[in-house]
Amino acid sequence: MITGVVLACPCGEVYELRPEFAGRLLECPVCNRQLRAGMPAGTPRRSTPDLEPAFDRDVFLLRERFLSISSKYVVWSEDGRPILYVERPTFLMRTVLAYILAAIAASMVMAWTSSAVAATGAAFGPLAALLGSGLALATFVVVSMSARPLRHVTVFRDDSRREILLRVRQDQRVAVLARTYTVMTAAGLMLARLRKEYIHNILRKRWYVETPAGQRTAMAIEDSMVLSLLRRVLGSLFGLLRTNFIFVHVDPMAGGAVFGEFNRKFTIFDRYVLDLTSDPEQRLDRRVGLALGVMLDTGEGR
Numbered sequence: 278m279i280t281g282v283v284l285a286c287p288c289g290e291v292y293e294l295r296p297e298f299a300g301r302l303l304e305c306p307v308c309n310r311q312l313r314a315g316m317p318a319g320t321p322r323r324s325t326p327d328l329e330p331a332f333d334r335d336v337f338l339l340r341e342r343f344l345s346i347s348s349k350y351v352v353w354s355e356d357g358r359p360i361l362y363v364e365r366p367t368f369l370m371r372t373v374l375a376y377i378l379a380a381i382a383a384s385m386v387m388a389w390t391s392s393a394v395a396a397t398g399a400a401f402g403p404l405a406a407l408l409g410s411g412l413a414l415a416t417f418v419v420v421s422m423s424a425r426p427l428r429h430v431t432v433f434r435d436d437s438r439r440e441i442l443l444r445v446r447q448d449q450r451v452a453v454l455a456r457t458y459t460v461m462t463a464a465g466l467m468l469a470r471l472r473k474e475y476i477h478n479i480l481r482k483r484w485y486v487e488t489p490a491g492q493r494t495a496m497a498i499e500d501s502m503v504l505s506l507l508r509r510v511l512g513s514l515f516g517l518l519r520t521n522f523i524f525v526h527v528d529p530m531a532g533g534a535v536f537g538e539f540n541r542k543f544t545i546f547d548r549y550v551l552d553l554t555s556d557p558e559q560r561l562d563r564r565v566g567l568a569l570g571v572m573l574d575t576g577e578g579r
Contacts, residue, residue, distance in 0.1 A: 325559060331434070332567065335563075336355040337353075337354075337567055338352065338548070339363075339570060340352075340353065340548050351363075361434065362432070364433070364438070365431075367428070368425075372425050375424035379416070380417065383413040383420070391409070422450055429446045429447055430571055430572070430575070432444070443462065443567070444460075444462075445460050445461075454476060457470050457472050458576075459471075460568045469486055469565045470486075470488075471565075480506070482499050483497060484576075486569060495561055497525075500538075523535050535555065536556040537553040537555060537566065539573050549570065
């Protein structure tokens, strides 16, 4: 007697899975087709009639376009239809100019500190040189970050880029402890704020979702502490140590409950799956969920 979940792929493969895989988006190891295991009973999905149909779903497949300076993604539906187009410009020339200005500023600081070292004599020379090097480095970092353009994310209906559906605005040029992004509609209505806190990246990357009023409602965190620590030491190890995230509710009503995943598939070209089927009530706005998925890739430089 079969007590698990049976999943049949159109390629002919049949899999018997444990019950905990029910409702999850899986990939057939033979043909790489995305498959949905049987949904648990009693968890009907709540539709959102007022939401743009492209966002009214639980699964988004993100495929990054290569041979492009800017970060560009085509978002597909679960059945393989392109539904959205995402772009985050890189501004290569302006970024290079920012680094040139930063190098000039750092050189001027070094020249000034060199003259100060010469004036202090042998007693305080090494200490002054050390402080001068640190000041020059800090100058380079601050000037380069201040001069670089803000990199906003825009979600279009398609790659013609004629109709904007969603924006994700970078709030700061210079960020020391945290960086935030504002998710808003095309009309300018704020939906949420995404917060990345750099101190957490030391051990385990995480992003927070906040309401316009500043209340934290959800968190995206690396799926494994062990893998996270291995990545700090070994890097991605040619893609074998993929950085995947789980989504967790942090509001008092459902704190700690996992409701979604953002996984990178092991392929030659970057392919990501944003799976929110464990949130049938759509407590996380799907527009915010997609914005978070995009930032988990381009915001982490994966």
